[in-house]
Amino acid sequence: MRHAVMVGTGVVGLVLLALGHGLGLFWAPTDKMMGDVQRMMYAHVPTAWTALVAYLISFVACVGYLFFGDWTWDLVAEAAAEVGLVFNGLLLATGMIWGRPTWGVYWTWDPRLTTAGVLFLLYGGYLALRRFVDDPERRASLAAVVGILAFADAPIVYFSVRWWRGLHQIQSTPKTVDPEMVLCLRLSAFAMLFLMVHFVLRRVQIGRARLDRELAPPPAAAAGWGGPR
Amino acid sequence: MTAAERVRQAVTIARKDVLLEWRGRARINAIAFFGVTTLLMFSFAIGPDARTATLYAGAFLWLGLLLSSVLALAESFRVEAENDAVEGLRLLPVDALAMFLGKAVVNAALLFVLALLLLPLAVVLYGAKLDAGVGPIAGVFALGAAGVAAPGTLYAAVTSRIQAREVLLPLLLFPLVVPVLLAAVKATGLLMLGDPMGQVGSWTQLLVGFDVVYWILGSLLFARVIEE
Numbered sequence: 001m002r003h004a005v006m007v008g009t010g011v012v013g014l015v016l017l018a019l020g021h022g023l024g025l026f027w028a029p030t031d032k033m034m035g036d037v038q039r040m041m042y043a044h045v046p047t048a049w050t051a052l053v054a055y056l057i058s059f060v061a062c063v064g065y066l067f068f069g070d071w072t073w074d075l076v077a078e079a080a081a082e083v084g085l086v087f088n089g090l091l092l093a094t095g096m097i098w099g100r101p102t103w104g105v106y107w108t109w110d111p112r113l114t115t116a117g118v119l120f121l122l123y124g125g126y127l128a129l130r131r132f133v134d135d136p137e138r139r140a141s142l143a144a145v146v147g148i149l150a151f152a153d154a155p156i157v158y159f160s161v162r163w164w165r166g167l168h169q170i171q172s173t174p175k176t177v178d179p180e181m182v183l184c185l186r187l188s189a190f191a192m193l194f195l196m197v198h199f200v201l202r203r204v205q206i207g208r209a210r211l212d213r214e215l216a217p218p219p220a221a222a223a224g225w226g227g228p229r
Numbered sequence: 230m231t232a233a234e235r236v237r238q239a240v241t242i243a244r245k246d247v248l249l250e251w252r253g254r255a256r257i258n259a260i261a262f263f264g265v266t267t268l269l270m271f272s273f274a275i276g277p278d279a280r281t282a283t284l285y286a287g288a289f290l291w292l293g294l295l296l297s298s299v300l301a302l303a304e305s306f307r308v309e310a311e312n313d314a315v316e317g318l319r320l321l322p323v324d325a326l327a328m329f330l331g332k333a334v335v336n337a338a339l340l341f342v343l344a345l346l347l348l349p350l351a352v353v354l355y356g357a358k359l360d361a362g363v364g365p366i367a368g369v370f371a372l373g374a375a376g377v378a379a380p381g382t383l384y385a386a387v388t389s390r391i392q393a394r395e396v397l398l399p400l401l402l403f404p405l406v407v408p409v410l411l412a413a414v415k416a417t418g419l420l421m422l423g424d425p426m427g428q429v430g431s432w433t434q435l436l437v438g439f440d441v442v443y444w445i446l447g448s449l450l451f452a453r454v455i456e457e
Binding site for chain 2: 164
């Protein structure tokens with residue numbers, strides 16, 4: 001069952017990604033103002049949604065670990081944070097590639113852009129912390145605390161930067177966008193969502209294997225040998 | 230545990246920390262001198278242009294403060310991590326919430342004093358103007374110091390028993406306090422350079438909001454950080 005879900009999400013994700021991006025590249029109409037650059041949207045916007053969903057999963061898992069203390073929560077928190085960081089990186093990269101021809105700059109201090117940048121650093125710190133704590137139980141508690149603090153920061157950063165300055169275009173609603181574009185965007189968004197779930201499941205599997213090895217008694221003790229006297 | 234008992238414990242922890250800081254004045258001096266050095270380095274980095282310096286006095290002041298804060302915060306938990314003193318406190322037993330409040334209040338006070346010490350230097354080096362009065366600026370200092378101290382105390386505890394703490398503490402803390410830096414620099418700058426649009430109030434509110442969120446989160450989560 002678990003295997004079927006993992007393979008299923010991967011296959012569905014890849015098929016949807018091929019469809020959404022293929023249609024977005026070759027079938028959807030060209031944007032009047034931005035030209036072909038706009039096609040970047042089909043990759044850029046879904047990465048933002050997916051990264052946020054992944055961080056949300058990680059946050060919920062952090063809270064879950066502190067309440068229930070079950071290893072699975074910790075594994076999910078780590079996996080989702082790591083996958084979220086990957087999508088966050090893709091988001092920043094595609095945003096910069098898109099921003100240069102459209103705005104004339106790679107980086108601006110737009111609220112969403114800045115929040116994405118700060119989140120990238122926050123979760124980079126979260127993952128860095130995990131590497132430096134050897135005791136698995138301590139690592140899980142400390143990481144859960146840091147994960148909760150990091151996620152709580154996102155809305156505050158967003159609003160503080162929005163007050164500070166703003167330039168990003170206002171989100172388009174499906175009503176103002178060509179229906180063919182909306183279809184490509186939706187397909188790509190679901191594709192990335194499925195791929196994200198797939199990656200998280202895989203990462204949990206890897207994490208579980210690592211944890212089992214960490215928690216296993218040392219080989220000498222397992223063999224019933226007490227070690228040198 | 231009753232609330233009164235908790236307060237008493239928090240006050241005792243705070244007094245212990247203040248006493249430690251006072252007895253080891255070399256440490257607080259070193260941190261203050263580090264802050265002064267940072268401000269000097271900013272002057273050297275931007276060159277002798279007086280107008281730029283005045284324009285960014287608030288920004289430099291807060292950056293200097295933030296850089297020094299890492300040293301002060303790390304120090305406040307180094308003394309507890311050494312010889313497992315924190316374990317002793319836990320066994321007494323000292324309530325985790327009282328421990329957090331006691332230490333965070335002292336850290337906030339330390340940063341506040343540091344900010345007040347750096348303010349005259351900003352006037353001398355950068356030509357910062359204090360026309361709005363020292364009172365409102367000190368108010369912004371207090372709110373900003375509290376904003377750095379709450380997550381800072383928590384993260385200092387998180388990193389206190391990790392080898393790479395010197396790297397991890399700023400790595401975790403700096404991105405988190407971006408809103409504090411934004412709001413505090415804006416508010417300080419507006420107070421120094423004049424505030425024709427009356428914006429200081431909204432930046433102060435942002436600082437208050439951040440403080441409320443992170444003092445609550447710190448109080449809730451600290452127990453999980455110091456548990457063995």
